[in-house]
Amino acid sequence: MISKLDQLESKLQLLFEDKIMAILPGVTLEDRIIQKLATVLKQNIIEQNENEPVAPNVFTLVVATDAGPKWKEPRVMKALTDVISLAVNDVGLKLDNQPTITITTDNSYKEKEVSVIASHRLETMEETKGMVTGAEKNVESNDTIPENAFLIVEGVKVFPLKDTVVNIGRRLENHLVIDDPRISRNHSQLRAINGRYVLFDLNSTGGSFVNGQRTSQTVLYPGDVISLAGVALIFGQDNPPPRPDLMNTSPMKDPSASERPTATLDKHTSDIKTGKLKQDNSVDSDKEK
Secondary structure, three states: OHHHHHOOHHHHHHHHHHHHOOOOOOOOOHHHHHHHHHHEEEEEEEEOOOOEEEEEOOOEEEEHHHHHHHHHHHHHHHHHHHHHHHHHHOOEEEEOOOOOOEEEEEEEOOOEEEEEEEOOOOHHHHHHHHOOHHHHHOOOOOOOOOOOOOEEOOEHHHHHHHHEEEEOOOOOOOOOOOOOOOOOOOOEEEEOEEEOEEEOOOOOOEEEEOOOOOOOOEEOOOOOOOOOOOOEEEEEEOOOOHHHHHHHHOOOOOOOOOOOOOOOOOOHHHHHHHEEEEEOOOOOOOOOO
């Protein structure tokens, strides 16, 4: 098994040459992506059974803003998914689900910079958190829960979104508990509205930011980067609904609530390249709000 894992980078190299370079001529950052992809794949293998190592299946690529459009093209996204699936299979790793890839842009990245984050879609988290079952969902409100939506918390943990209302904060009663002094006890809330999740700030001390812009309420799109008083989360969704229907989904009326372009990180909010969160100097030290 060890010898096969050692071949992972070379497998990725061959597949990139076959599937990616043909549709992205002139791109020169493949080697960096291959190295980083191989690294995060190895680092995030989990042992499901004694002889059944499982590869991560949720990936986020962070690239420069100008490079974003070419990486977000459907044929490139499909090619990336195929490369990961084939390479993982060739070295004897198992995938619990088809890989999902989110492309996020960062306006502080240079043209050829790239970061790769890998995680597992851990369905067992729903059971351990006592989340809503399928039967209970039918009793919920008429709002449609967005399918296959999730949050990547600080680049390492995947939190599936299965409720019409998801409360986030430091208080233990929240659905997603973030034990960080910058986070208010009841910091923010996600609500499912017409098939989209909408983020609401609950008058938090440190504020809620989406793609570097402070907001009181806003529709979330796949790849959006959320900063809750400096704690970074990435919103993702498998097979999201088409963008044209957004004009009917947003309940926002005030100036701070708007339909934004797909994710652009503010360099003063978080640094995904290093995995370290940057301090928000505007955050009040009041922990009990």
